[in-house]
Amino acid sequence: MTRILHFIDSLSAWTGRAFAWCIVVLTFSTCYEVFVRYALNSPTVWAFDMSVQMYGALFMMSGAYALSQDAHVRGDVIYRLMPTRYQAGIDLFLYILFLLPGAVALVYYGYGFASDSWFYKEVSWSSPARIQIYFFKTLIPISGTLLLLQGFAESVRCVQCIRTGQWPARLKDVQETETMLVHETEDLHQHEVEKS
Numbered sequence: 001m002t003r004i005l006h007f008i009d010s011l012s013a014w015t016g017r018a019f020a021w022c023i024v025v026l027t028f029s030t031c032y033e034v035f036v037r038y039a040l041n042s043p044t045v046w047a048f049d050m051s052v053q054m055y056g057a058l059f060m061m062s063g064a065y066a067l068s069q070d071a072h073v074r075g076d077v078i079y080r081l082m083p084t085r086y087q088a089g090i091d092l093f094l095y096i097l098f099l100l101p102g103a104v105a106l107v108y109y110g111y112g113f114a115s116d117s118w119f120y121k122e123v124s125w126s127s128p129a130r131i132q133i134y135f136f137k138t139l140i141p142i143s144g145t146l147l148l149l150q151g152f153a154e155s156v157r158c159v160q161c162i163r164t165g166q167w168p169a170r171l172k173d174v175q176e177t178e179t180m181l182v183h184e185t186e187d188l189h190q191h192e193v194e195k196s
Contacts, residue, residue: 001156002168008153009068009171015146016065022058026051045129053136060139064146067154068170080182088161091154099151106144114138 033047066072079087116122117134124131160168 001160005153005156005168006171008149012064012068012146012150013171016062016068019058019061022054026054026058029054045127046131049124049127049129049131053131053133057136057139060143061146063143064150067147067150069172070170083165084167085162085165088158088167092158092162095151095155095158099147099154103144103147103151106147107141108144110137110140110144114141 029047029050033044037043079090082090114134114137117137120134121132122134122137124133157168157170
């Protein structure tokens with residue numbers, strides 16, 4: 001089961017890293033637009049659409065990656081103080097109550113939006129450039145599918161934690177300093193408990 005969980009984690013991580021390059025495209029296009037608009041007095045017609053599409057793609061496709069890294073925002077002031085079995089039970093309940101219906105809706109309705117968009121060869125209505133957006137609408141059901149897969153992996157982790165009392169290992173990637181310090185403190189505390 002660990003191999004399956006790590007495969008799903010690696011798929012989410014690969015997708016998140018691939019779409020992280022949208023930030024580079026977004027940064028360069030915005031800088032270019034600012035330069036030509038204010039220095040050359042020659043604004044582009046495509047920069048607004050570029051920023052909306054790149055940010056939208058990044059946002060949609062990074063959800064599963066953030067979930068795989070346990071990086072979504074949570075009110076963990078009280079959560080951190082609970083035993084791990086309770087944490088896993090709360091997470092599992094919330095995955096079933098919120099994540100599952102949300103991801104299924106993204107897949108189901110997103111597929112309808114994407115297929116209609118491809119059928120009509122939809123273009124942006126808010127843009128003078130009238131760029132094609134059906135490629136980007138395809139990301140809606142894809143991101144929902146990735147979120148469902150990662151949600152399955154996280155639910156399995158919760159069940160394993162409820163049974164054993166310890167969180168199963170996950171693939172590690174870049175982490176915030178606060179998260180690293182929390183994990184180091186937890187590891188140190190666990191080591192002290194094992195010694196005594």
